Amino acid sequence: MGHLNDLESHGQAVWLDFVDRKFLNEGGLVKLVKEDGVTGVTSNPSIFEKAMGHGTAYDESLAAFDKANPDASAMARYEHLAIEDIQNAADTLRPIYDRLNGKDGYVSLEVSPKLAEDTDGTIAEAARLWAAVDRPNLMIKIPGTPEGVPAIAASIAAGINVNVTLLFSIEAYKAVALAFVEGLEARVAKGQPIDRLASVASFFVSRIDSKIDDKIDAGVGGDEAKALKGKVAIANAKAAYAWYQDFIASDRWQKLAAKGAMPQRLLWASTGTKNPDYPDTLYIDTLIGADTVNTVPPKTLDAFRDHGTVAETLTQDIEGARKVLADAERLGLDLDGVTTLLVAEGVHSFIHSFDDLLGAIAAKHPAAA
Known part of the structure; x- marks a missing residue:
């Protein structure tokens, strides 16, 4: 039986995939930091839509902002509220950031999902949000789309911490890992420091199994494919981590590490x-390893605290993981097609949540009453 704070002994950080004004104000994050060793927070449009679009926790702050800015757009009003939450969470996590010399203690804020195919727009918004939040333990979330890759490199080069989101395929992950390195190398070339720049590559897991399992249930791959249900996403993650281990051992990375660079x-x-x-702790139990983060929704966090299992699992049976991926390809499950579709669906889902969020905030404007 394991507990969340036991994961630290295996080099894994636990972040909370949740932000909410009431939760923050009532000390919910402080409690998780103190009791469970939570060291970070992630947000996304879907999380903010649930938090801001319902209830009254944000009404007082919104009313004060509206009084001072009667002509503000719904976007400006959303950003005002989001930045307050992100600053609050960042300040709660700041002692961790300071104690670990910038290795952890981060909170993430996403650029508009509508910029997922706009490199220049993403670069500009990342810089604007970074300045607006004004916390060293902020990460700006940028999607790992083809257009996002150069924006990641540019943002790192500008000294902005980056959380790369919506990664599903190993090839997409490799591209953003190299973009991170390119950003660091650009700073080195200008004589700028790189020892306090942080990045994570957010590799999505359960959605892959959902898509692959649906294919198997529909008969793709026949009876042989049934043995792969619930295994492909974990195998994909293990293969990505194996590539990461090889990469940080490379000469190219070691040159940056010698200058103080922290790995992505x-x-x-x-x-x-x-x-x-499937077990409700499946995607924590099976993906525990050094220099990784697991960002966990509250329900899953509670489940792992209660009955999770702590062991070094990420590096176990890598050959078995490679066989799962090879079998998935051989049986026509088309992981590449699935991951491409998931990126498009993820962007669309976040845009939909973002539009719902702005609509809910607009409906709370006095002029809309």
Whole structure:
């Protein structure tokens, strides 16, 4: 039986995939930091839509902002509220950031999902949000789309911490890992420091199994494929981590490490189990390893605290993981097609949540009453 704070002994950080004004104000994050060793927070448009679009926790702050800025857009009003929450969470996590010399203690804020295919727009918004929040333990979330890759490199080069989101394929992960390195190398070339720059690569897990399992249930791959249900996403993550281990041992990375660079940690996202037939701690139990982060929704965090299992699992049976991926390809499960579709669906889902969020905030404007 394991507990969340036992994960630290295996080099894994636990971040909370949740932000809410009431939760922050009532000391919920402080409690998780103190009792469970939580060292970071992630947000996204879906999380903010649930937090801001419902209830009254934000009404007082919004009313004060509206009084001072009667002509503000719904976007400006959202950003005002989001920045307050992000600053609050960052300040709560700041002692961790200071104690670990910038190795952890981060909170993430996402650029607009509508910029997922706009490199220049992403670069500009990342810089603007970084300045607006004004906390060294902020990470700006940038999607790992083809257009996002150069924005990641540019943001790192500008000294902005980056959380790369919506990664599903190993090839996409490799591209953003190299973009991180390119950003660091650009700073080195200008004589700028790189020892306090942090990044994570958010590799999504459960959604892959949901798509692959649906294919298997529909008959793709026949009876042989049934043995792969619930295994492909974990195998994919293990293969990504194996590449990471090889890369940080490379000469190219070691040159940066010698100048104080911190590795871009793999972060396991979408770790709440979608299939009720699977253990509710599946995507934590099986992905524990050094220099990684697991960002966990509250329900899954509670489950792991209660009955999670702590062991070094990420590096176990790598050959078995490679066989799972090879079998998935041989049986026509088309992991590449699935991961491409998931990126598009993820962007669309975040845009939909973002539009719902702005609509809910606009509806609370006095002029809209």
